[in-house]
Amino acid sequence: MSASLNPTALARLLGPWNTGASPAYRELADVVRLLILDGRIPLDVALPSERALAETLGMSRTTVTAAYAGLREQGFLSGGQGSRGRTGIPHRTIPVSVPGIALPDGILDLAYASLPATGEVVHRAFADALADLPALLPGFGYDAVGIPALREAIAERYTAAGVPTTAEQILVTSGAQHALNIVLRTLAGRQQKVLVDHPTYPNALDAIRASGSRILPVPLPPAGPGAENAGWDLDTMVATLQQQRPAMAYLVPDFHNPTGRLMSDLQRRRLVRAAESSGTVLVVDETLRALNLDGGSTSPLAAFSPAVVSIGSLSKSHWAGLRTGWIRADGDMLSRFIATRTTMDLGGPVVEQLAAARLVGSFEEPLGARLSTLRENRAALLELLAEHLPDWQPEQPRGGLTAWCRLPTPSSTALTVIAPDFGIRLAAGPRFGAGGAFEQYLRVPFTLPPEQLETAVRALSAAQARLDASPQLRRTLKEPQIAAIA
Numbered sequence: 001m002s003a004s005l006n007p008t009a010l011a012r013l014l015g016p017w018n019t020g021a022s023p024a025y026r027e028l029a030d031v032v033r034l035l036i037l038d039g040r041i042p043l044d045v046a047l048p049s050e051r052a053l054a055e056t057l058g059m060s061r062t063t064v065t066a067a068y069a070g071l072r073e074q075g076f077l078s079g080g081q082g083s084r085g086r087t088g089i090p091h092r093t094i095p096v097s098v099p100g101i102a103l104p105d106g107i108l109d110l111a112y113a114s115l116p117a118t119g120e121v122v123h124r125a126f127a128d129a130l131a132d133l134p135a136l137l138p139g140f141g142y143d144a145v146g147i148p149a150l151r152e153a154i155a156e157r158y159t160a161a162g163v164p165t166t167a168e169q170i171l172v173t174s175g176a177q178h179a180l181n182i183v184l185r186t187l188a189g190r191q192q193k194v195l196v197d198h199p200t201y202p203n204a205l206d207a208i209r210a211s212g213s214r215i216l217p218v219p220l221p222p223a224g225p226g227a228e229n230a231g232w233d234l235d236t237m238v239a240t241l242q243q244q245r246p247a248m249a250y251l252v253p254d255f256h257n258p259t260g261r262l263m264s265d266l267q268r269r270r271l272v273r274a275a276e277s278s279g280t281v282l283v284v285d286e287t288l289r290a291l292n293l294d295g296g297s298t299s300p301l302a303a304f305s306p307a308v309v310s311i312g313s314l315s316k317s318h319w320a321g322l323r324t325g326w327i328r329a330d331g332d333m334l335s336r337f338i339a340t341r342t343t344m345d346l347g348g349p350v351v352e353q354l355a356a357a358r359l360v361g362s363f364e365e366p367l368g369a370r371l372s373t374l375r376e377n378r379a380a381l382l383e384l385l386a387e388h389l390p391d392w393q394p395e396q397p398r399g400g401l402t403a404w405c406r407l408p409t410p411s412s413t414a415l416t417v418i419a420p421d422f423g424i425r426l427a428a429g430p431r432f433g434a435g436g437a438f439e440q441y442l443r444v445p446f447t448l449p450p451e452q453l454e455t456a457v458r459a460l461s462a463a464q465a466r467l468d469a470s471p472q473l474r475r476t477l478k479e480p481q482i483a484a485i486a
């Protein structure tokens with residue numbers, strides 16, 4: 001049977017959508033559109049019937065009918081009136097004349113920060129994996145910890161980076177997000193507190209919420225006047241650890257998503273000491289660690305304490321389609337993660353793991369080209385932003401895939417809502433925070449080649465101009481609530 005969204009679930013996703021700033025049907029349509037673009041309402045699901053949604057929201061049926069009609073007209077709902085519309089994204093949105101740019105056929109996706117495969121290398125790894133496969137076919141094929149060749153290759157990389165590691169300390173997972181879910185289910189939940197960098201990676205926030213844990217956001221200090229990396233606010237982080245004693249902390253110290261910051265070794269050492277004394281398990285997401293664009297070296301956080309739990313992935317260094325990640329932890333802790341893992345699935349696919357073992361074994365091979373492409377893209381993006389959106393303040397990312405931009409006004413959600421009219425898809429700033437924060441920020445990836453980045457930035461600039469010309473378009477906005485931190 002095809003998927004559908006029930007009215008209560010939709011009402012929960014909508015949150016407090018009705019600000020009264022403009023007609024309710026328009027506000028409702030705008031927020032649903034944003035949820036679809038953001039990926040929080042999946043594509044091709046049936047929305048609740050008009051009657052059921054009107055009842056749940058306590059609105060008149062005419063309001064819901066008009067909102068759905070608007071969404072149909074814009075291509076975000078398919079199916080005729082009377083039938084339950086299915087969600088979609090318009091293949092090509094309403095053409096808007098933007099001087100100097102030809103709108104691309106599809107929409108440029110600035111909501112994803114991911115690169116295509118390191119083609120040739122990944123393909124070759126799969127060809128080699130097929131050659132390796134016969135040796136494993138006599139086994140059962142169930143391996144809840146990962147195939148030995150891959151665990152060993154990952155362990156060797158940690159050892160080479162200064163963190164002596166054996167294969168027994170590695171659990172192979174289907175990506176970093178899977179790894180985080182295993183860790184959360186083991187260490188958090190039941191209203192326990194999980195400290196996070198703020199802003200942070202949206203899917204991690206969603207996973208923490210879904211685990212039933214409470215998010216404890218510790219703000220990253222704003223970028224300095226020259227947009228230089230301001231690092232982490234260790235004083236606040238340490239005070240929060242001491243006062244709140246969270247069960248776990250989820251941090252992205254290596255080319256943090258979305259800011260691209262890198263935590264210094266000094267800060268790493270202090271953080272580890274503070275977590276030890278508060279009894280907090282430090283979980284670090286190193287998914288972006290290989291994307292080091294400015295050189296300079298830091299030690300993996302696990303180099304400072306055996307109690308640190310590290311999460312890694314091949315998604316950003318090689319290809320997200322591999323769906324291969326891992327957890328590195330000490331023996332007892334790893335056993336707990338393995339026990340949790342088998343409640344979720346019984347192991348990863350063998351051919352992917354064989355290919356991943358090849359890729360991890362010669363990890364650096366495709367990286368040089370990837371890093372130089374990213375450096376060029378980063379320079380192009382920062383130049384384009386300076387030229388076309390001079391009052392935006394992008395932070396200079398030291399690595400990773402994205403630039404975190406401070407906007408002149410709190411208009412991130414409004415920009416995201418109108419972006420498809422300009423041929424682009426965005427992820428609104430508040431997706432990166434708790435409690436509606438970051439309305440004045442937008443993450444812009446530099447994963448597209450410079451020509452497409454130019455189209456994207458011109459489109460951003462045109463969208464910004466439209467907002468400036470009609471400030472009432474910001475009607476879906478609420479004032480950003482800066483989450484209070486103890």
Ligand SMILES: Cc1ncc(COP(=O)(O)O)c(C=O)c1O
Pocket residue numbers: 113174175176177178201252257285287288312313314315320324325
């Ligand atoms: C910090 C961070 N963690 C995890 C992920 C997801 O990784 P995976 O594809 O391995 O699940 C991403 C992807 O953007 C990321 O940026």
